[in-house]
Amino acid sequence: MADDIAQESIDTIRALCMDIVQNANSGHPGLPLGMAPAAYVLFNRVMRYDPADPDWPDRDRFILSAGHGSALIYAMLHLTGYALTMDDLKAFRQWGSITPGHPERDPDPKRVTPGVEVTTGPLGQGFANGVGMAMAEEFLRQRFGSEVQDHRTFAIVSDGELEEGIGSEAASLAGFLKLGKITYLYDDNDISLDGPTSLSFKEDVTKRFEAYGWHVEYVEDVNDLHALEQAIDRAVAEEERPSLVRIRSIIGYPAPNKQGTSAAHGAPLGEDEVRATKEVMGMDPDKTFYVPEAVAEHMNMTARGQELKADWQKRFDTWKIEKPELVEEWDTAWAGKPLPGFDSSLPPDWGTDSIATRVAGQKCMAAFSKYTPTMIGGAADLSESTKTEFPGGESEHFSPTQPGRNVYFGVREHGMGGAVNGMAAHGGILRPYGSTFMQFSDYMRGAVRLSALMELPVAWVYTHDSIGLGEDGPTHQPVEHLAALRAIPQLTVIRPCDADETAEAWRITVNGLHGPAAFALSRQNLPVYERGEGKPFASAAGLDRGAYVMREADGDPKAIVVGTGSEVEVAVAAADRLQADGIPTRVVSFPSWELFEAQDQAYRDSVFPDGIPSVSVEAGIGQGWERWVDAAVSVERFGASAPAAEVMEQLGITPDNVAAKVKELVE
Ligand SMILES: Cc1ncc(C[n+]2csc(CCOP(=O)(O)OP(=O)(O)O)c2C)c(N)n1
Structure with missing residues (x-):
């Protein structure tokens, strides 16, 4: 009986996803059909969340990294009880709807899709966002205690994600950092857009991820619910290493004519094929957007969510009484604010009349450090040059054994960008930042663009910001980069002219500048101007x-x-x-x-x-x-x-x- 309702639920998810796409006459039915059982197990049996409170700080995070399969997440959010209605499903891909073509974390309060953590669609970004979320969770759990922060990060990833460089960068970092609370379900379906993956992708993914330091599970058939659930349970139980659950699925299953082909990937199946597929599943082909009552009841997670949330709330209330010294820090961190006193820390005393703005930036970070205890970030193996570390040495490293504030992202600019976005989307991390030479902003542009699209409170700290870096030459000298960054809507580019403007840039950014900031800082020394009333130059507050x-x-x-x-x-x-x-x-x-x-x-x-x-x-x-x-x-x-x-x-x-x-x- 229990399995009957499970199968009926999965059939309903599949039918709903076909209808969503067919009704819009646009979208990607293949992944939702193939992976419906995996989504069912995750949302119904594994993940801990409260559909009535999508912002609950300790919820499990879920990312549909293969964002083209958006119909699947919308169907799941609807069925499990999020505020996403059948009408929303019918408005898929329409102007102003909360069910856009790819999942969007839309900053417009009228267009929030409850339960969508991040904007996905550019393959690989969600993969890296999840790594950042898991880093955020590690950090916050260490800092505030597992009573209040102790959750997992899940994602559905596809072949494309594993082919993309950003996915590889993020996977390598996650393995190194032993982010054991990551569980990614890999839709191993041998099909991508142009056809079979054999056209261009044949490495042994299991071996590759094991080499990265991941725990890998293998599920022969996504439709074997028992095996699927056991594999996911084992992955969740593995806390030492991130887990990849490699799941064999058939794209477009069980569409009789299109399953297993790239024809099911990115176009509606067509009325006839939708009807035929419903018939294969033993459903009435005349019914669209149909959810049997028993399924609606079985899949609604509202009561379960409220219980989970209430449990946490009890722990949280006790924690507040037992750890009063941490409460202000928690509250300000989740509100995205520094601690009181932050403003008075800037500008620091420069102690010189000529200083590179990258060095001024470092002095600022040292000065405000104690007012921003949950601000974390780092550089792509250039922190010695970009000067973007908080003081503290070893004790502040984000390492496999201890999540400190200074992250060594390694030479992985794009992975860094995606992870920093994930930290910001997670919440509780104040203005996470990523840093490299400005010229290499190109290597992470995909992530920077998404930070702007989501209006995430991150800081991109780019140094060596012009030909003025000198000897390293044209490969390292940005020329078109300021223009290229300014071309991104909703990204605030700030190029301070001296130490005081640098302090002002950090001040307004940490204090809550809306959306992402990109700093352009100099390698070379610049004069510190005499500023203020009665001085030759106006106050840097003009910035x-x-x-x-x-x-x-x-x-x-x-x-x-x-x-x-x-x-x-x-x-x-x-x-x-x-x-x-x-x-x-x-x-x-x-x-x-x-x-x-x-x-x-x-x-x-x-x-x-x-x-x-x-x-x-x-x-x-x-x-x-x-x-x-x-x-x-x-x-x-x-x-x-x-x-x-x-x-x-x-x-x-x-x-x-x-x-x-x-x-x-x-x-
Ligand atoms: C960075 C990026 N490049 C290209 C695309 C276009 N695209 C969307 S889905 C897809 C194929 C993905 O194949 P796979 O990941 O196996 O997904 P499936 O076909 O199994 O749904 C491509 C190339 C994209 N969304 N993002």
Whole structure:
């Protein structure tokens, strides 16, 4: 009897998924049909969650990493009792629905899909997000105790995920870190988009994952519920190593004509095939979006969820009484805020008048460290260079035996990006960050884009941000990267010009800047400007508005020179020259286009009044500057290997060039 209702439930999931896709006349039925039994076992028997409280901090996390199979997660969320209705299933892939083509963690409160943890679809991203979530759980469990944080991370991953580089990077990291609370179900169905995987994928996945340090289970047939459940149970019981449950399935099963072929992967089966498949399952082909009452009751997890949640709530309430010293930390961490006192930690005393902004960043992190106890992150084997570590040495390493705050991601930029996104999506980790040379932002762009799409509170800390890094040459010198990062919607790019702007950038970011930030920091030393009332330069608090008058012209301004980052120094020198030549010149520091764009027109006009010619200088391509200024001094070629000053000079990033451009405009 118990197995009858299980089979009926699985048939219902399959029918529902076919209807969802057929009704939209668009979508991917193959994976949902093949993997329906796996989803059933996970959601009905294994995972601990409360459909009524999708934000419960200690819920098990589930990621449909193979996001093209979205119909499956929507069907499961509906059946298990999340606030996702039959009408939502009928609105699959339609404008404004909470059931978009691929699962989305939509920041718009009206478009939240309850139970969807992260946006997936670009294959491999979800895999890496789950690794970040498991890291977050390790860290928080260690810090706050297993009474309040002790959950697992599950995912359904597909062939594509294991083919992608990001999946491999994340798997290798997870194995190294012994993230034993990961259980991924691998849909091993031999089919991908172009046809059979034999076209391009034949390694022994079991051996490969074992070599990474994973525990691997094998299930011969996804439809053997007993074997499936036992394998998943063994994987869950394995706490020393992450687990991959390799599950043989047939894509599109049991569609009589399309199962086992790539035709079932990414297009509706067609009315006739949907009917035929329902008949194979012994269902009435005339019924669509049909859930038998017994199935609806059997699959609804609301009562079970409430019990689990209530148990946790009891533990949490006791914990609060027993560990009062941790309560404020817990509350602020989950609210995404630093501890009180954070603001007063910045800026630190620089103790010098010339310092690279990457080093200033390091001093900031040291200064605010104790106010951000759940902020974790690291670099892709460049923390020595990017200077993005919290103080603390060994005791702060995130290692297999001890989850500290400083993560060594290894040379795995894309995996790092996905993991950092996962930490942010998990919650409880304050502004997780990932760092590398700016040029290698390309290696992780897929993850950066998703951080912006999800508006996740992460920080991407890119150093060595221009040809000004010098000798390493054009392979390492970003030229088009500032433009490429600015091109990503909802990503706030900040390029501070000195130590004080760096502190301000960290201050607003940790304090709750909406969405992801990307910092561009210099390798080379830059002057620390004398700022504030009665000093030559305006306060770095101007950074909050994206661009500000950093030094007013001596007299009515006849020209404006604009710099970002290291080129503010060039802009100041150019303005000095122009002033000396009788052209009163305003200097504008323009660290962030996005922050400036968010200001009202009146403020923007006050920085760039009508009729005053303006020239920007930035050591990167000029693309986009035409929006803000009349002319740009830029670098329209790859850089070169030589000492920084010479590269800047040879490529024309000089006060002379800026002054000449201004004169052309003024005359
Ligand atoms: C990074 C990335 N590249 C390409 C695609 C397009 N794509 C979507 S599904 C898919 C094939 C995936 O095959 P598999 O992972 O085996 O899934 P299945 O066919 O079994 O559903 C491809 C290439 C994608 N979504 N993401």
